[in-house]
Amino acid sequence: MNGPARSPLAYVPRKGPLQSAGPLAASAYLGGFLLAGLFAPEPLIALAAAAGAAIAGIGAGVGRAVRFSLGLGFGIAVVLTLVNAVASDRGATVLARLGEWPGLGQVQVTAEAVAAGAMTGLRAVAVMVVAGVWSAAVDPDRILARMHRVAGRSALTATLVSRFLPLAAADRVRLKDAAGLRGPAASPVTRAAMARRLLEGSLDRSVEVAATLELRGYSLEAGPSEPLRTPSRYDRRFTVLGLVLLGAVLVALLFGDGSLVAYPRVDWEVGPPTLAAAIALLVAGFATWPGGRRARARVR
Numbered sequence: 001m002n003g004p005a006r007s008p009l010a011y012v013p014r015k016g017p018l019q020s021a022g023p024l025a026a027s028a029y030l031g032g033f034l035l036a037g038l039f040a041p042e043p044l045i046a047l048a049a050a051a052g053a054a055i056a057g058i059g060a061g062v063g064r065a066v067r068f069s070l071g072l073g074f075g076i077a078v079v080l081t082l083v084n085a086v087a088s089d090r091g092a093t094v095l096a097r098l099g100e101w102p103g104l105g106q107v108q109v110t111a112e113a114v115a116a117g118a119m120t121g122l123r124a125v126a127v128m129v130v131a132g133v134w135s136a137a138v139d140p141d142r143i144l145a146r147m148h149r150v151a152g153r154s155a156l157t158a159t160l161v162s163r164f165l166p167l168a169a170a171d172r173v174r175l176k177d178a179a180g181l182r183g184p185a186a187s188p189v190t191r192a193a194m195a196r197r198l199l200e201g202s203l204d205r206s207v208e209v210a211a212t213l214e215l216r217g218y219s220l221e222a223g224p225s226e227p228l229r230t231p232s233r234y235d236r237r238f239t240v241l242g243l244v245l246l247g248a249v250l251v252a253l254l255f256g257d258g259s260l261v262a263y264p265r266v267d268w269e270v271g272p273p274t275l276a277a278a279i280a281l282l283v284a285g286f287a288t289w290p291g292g293r294r295a296r297a298r299v300r
Contacts, residue, residue, distance in 0.1 A: 008064035008065045008067070008068040008132075008136070009065050009068065009069075009132055009135040009136055010135075010136065011135065011136055011137070011138070011139055011140055012062075012136070013139070014060070014061045014062075014137075015290075016059070016060050016061055016137075016288065016290055017059075017060075017234045017237070017238075017287065017288050017289075017290060018056065018059075018060040018137050018138075018234075018238070018288040019060065019137055019138075019139070020232045020233075020234050021232050021234040021235050021237075021238050022142070022231060022232055022235045023138055023139065023142045024235075024239075025232070025234065025235040025236075025237075025238040025239045025242075026134075026137070026138045026238055027134070027138065028238060028239050028242030028243070029056075029238035029239070029241050029242045029245075029284075029287070030053065030056070030130055030133060030134045030138070030242075031242055031246075032241065032242040032243075032244070032245025032246050032249070032281075032284070033049045033052055033053040033056070033126065033129075033130045033245065033281065033284075033285075034049075034126075034127065034130045034131075035245075035246060035249055036048070036049035036052075036126070036245060036248075036249045036277070036281055037049040037050065037053075037123055037125075037126025037127050037129075037130060038123060038126075038127060039249065039253065040122070040123055040126070040249075041252065041253055041274075042119075042270070042274060043118075043119060043122055044270055044274060044275070044278045045249070045252060045274060045277055045278055045281070046119070046122035046123050046125070046126050047122060047126075047278075048277070048278035048279075048281040048282050049126040049130070049281050050070075050073070050122070050125045050126040050129050051281070051282055051285070052281040052282050052283075052284055052285035053066075053126065053129040053130045053133055053285065054066045054070065054129050054133075054285070055282070055285030055286060055288075055289075056133060056284075056285040056286075056287065056288045057129070057132065057133035057136070057137065057288075059285070059286060059287075059288035059289035059290070060133065060136075060137045060288040061137075062132075062133055062136035062137050064136075065132040065133060065135065065136035065137075066129060066132060066133065068132060069128045069129045069131065069132030069133070070125065070128075070129060072128050072132075073124055073125035073126075073127070073128035073129060074121075074125060076121065076124045076125070076128065077118070077120075077121025077122060077124055077125050078121065079121075080117050080118075080120050080121040080124060081114060081117035081118045081120075081121050082117070083117065084113050084114070084116055084117025084120065085109045085110075085113045085114045085117055086107055086109065088110075088113040088116070088117075089106075089107070089108050089110065089113070090110065090112060090113060093110055093111040093112060096108065096109040097109075137288075168198060168201075168202060171198055171201055171202075172194070172198060175189075175194060175197055175198070176189075176194070179194075237287060238287065241284050241287055244280065244284070245280060245281060245284055248276065248277040248280040248281070249277055251273050251276075251277065252273045252274050252276075252277040255273045
């Protein structure tokens with residue numbers, strides 16, 4: 001029997017520029033897309049941030065994470081748009097009057113409320129794509145190694161959490177399969193019983209791990225840290241790109257005239273700074289693509 005499928009967001013070592021770069025450089029690069037998505041003043045930059053991060057993820061060979069994050073992000077975007085359309089009655093362009101709703105009163109859907117909700121949803125899509133690519137393409141062990149030099153106990157806690165969550169997910173799959181093999185006459189396994197069994201298993205595993213750590217001397221004072229890995233030749237590329245993306249987004253925020261104004265009427269114009277920032281986000285996504293025919297075939 002095959003084991004449980006690996007999560008699309010799980011890190012898998014691969015050969016590529018993004019995976020070869022240091023964790024700080026890779027995080028600075030992806031952080032440019034993240035900040036652009038979070039503080040996008042209008043839809044074009046939010047779409048460019050999501051598209052650029054998706055291009056970077058595909059070039060890094062984590063297409064499954066990109067597809068999963070896009071699906072999750074679009075689902076959140078739809079929910080945010082619908083909720084804002086129903087909950088907010090601001091705006092001059094009425095699209096539909098839905099009558100009296102309990103607790104909400106007279107409900108009407110306006111184009112301005114839909115636009116504002118959709119803008120928030122686009123930001124959520126960009127953030128989810130960046131988070132998915134970061135989770136699947138940046139080695140968590142190297143990040144925790146950096147953290148260990150600053151806060152050793154916090155790094156150990158984060159390491160244990162990052163290892164226990166996949167184990168808990170695998171335990172749930174095994175318990176669910178075992179419950180299905182008991183036959184139709186057996187009583188159904190409730191969610192409370194499943195949660196209780198998972199909690200008991202996690203506590204047992206925690207006690208065993210604590211005893212192992214105690215035997216290995218983790219309660220003693222830490223010795224000198226091991227030297228970090230030699231800097232990668234890709235570190236400068238991704239660090240500079242992260243700073244460039246940050247600067248482009250700041251220029252669009254400070255000097256651009258393309259911000260979306262939802263109320264009282266939808267007003268949106270795209271100016272040169274906004275267009276330049278969007279192009280920079282799209283072009284920067286190709287920095288993770290390895291050169292050469294053989295490398296492109298490996299990405300596919």
